[in-house]
Amino acid sequence: MWPQIILHADMDAFFAAVEQRDRPELKGRPVLIGSTSRRGVVTTASYEARPFGVGSAMSMMKARELCPHAVVVRPRMARYSEISHQVMDIFRDFSPRVEPLSVDEAFLDMTGAEGLFGSPREMGAALKRAVLEQTGLVVSVGAATTKYVAKVASDLEKPDGLVVVPPEEVEAFLHPLPVRRLWGVGPKGEERLHKLGLMTIGDVARLEPSLAASMGSLGAHLFALANGRDPRAVVTNRASKSVGSERTLGEDISGEAAVRPHLLRAADDVAQRLRKHGYRAAGIRVKLKTAQFELHTRQRRLVEPTDVAKSLYEAALTLLPEFDLSRRFRLVGLAAFDLVEEESRQFELFKAGVQSDEHRRRLDTALDAVHDRFGGLSLRRASELDPER
Structure with a gap:
């Protein structure tokens, strides 16, 4: 029994996908969104570009060295915002409780909607179909009982992923994952955790509570997440844009x-x-x-x-x-x-x-x-x- 049902929906390579949709000649080709200037950075890289080691926030100069045959497209933020509004409207067709995190991702609280959409897996599949049919774009979806687990799940099988984590499988799902999957651990944090012998989320979950507490509020935060605890609710009244x-x-x-x-x-x-x-x-x-x-x-x-x-x-x-x-x-x-x-x-x-x-x-x-x-x-x-x- 699911006490609550949270979906995390994340558009796949959103800016690049919009360009490939609007310009069919770009479909299947590596696309980099960003400025071509010497100091420009990659805003989004299409999935065709990523096997070459290209990623967001990389300098455009470096990205073009790694993938010289990529097509560089200047961002059209007004267009992306327009499509984002369409996507968020689709999300709200499924639930009134939608929390946008950015132009291309959001949490949906689907608790109590089983009578309308079926099981959490059926909910995720229906959401993916609706987005594809109405926008021509692909979204990856994670379903779980907490925001944190749903967000991790949506990222695991990108692109076009659908990962469902029932409440009784949360620990089995989280514990084999590397510590960088903990919400709050960046590259340097990962390095420090490794030096403590903590390689997986399961290692963090098995810490003595007193040791976790000795790491301060962040240690307690990571310990709770590693054990699948995340009390945050989906918030619909977010800040001004x-x-x-x-x-x-x-x-x-x-x-x-x-x-x-x-x-x-x-x-x-x-x-x-x-x-x-x-x-x-x-x-x-x-x-x-x-x-x-x-x-x-x-x-x-x-x-x-x-x-x-x-x-x-x-x-x-x-x-x-x-x-x-x-x-x-x-x-x-x-x-x-x-x-x-x-x-x-x-x-x-x-x-x-x-x-x-x-x-x-x-x-x-x-x-x-x-x-x-x-x-x-x-x-x-x-x-x-x-x-x-």
């Missing part, structure tokens, strides 16, 4: 050096608002308006959601080569999108070094306290100061 900050300048500017300080100030403002409301962003958008009032935007997904100003700023800088910065601009803006709740972020376990996101976050939080007490201009970064003053 984006948080932005923009500034109309007193004088027009041109060139990257002139744009950078305004992006940094905007990143500080956006990051502070994200932290205040308990969210992290999985995407970043840069907006520039020319002296002729022409609006230009570029955006990208982040490897990991963040609420750290420097991380947002550094991601924004990677987008600048996609603009013609020889033009004169009257407005500079930055927005964070694809917001996720603070509690659902993926932790980078034991991440070391002063450049880590957590170190930066502690610094930003300290700045928040100063600004709250003495005002927003009481303490500023040296890089924000006008060098001519």
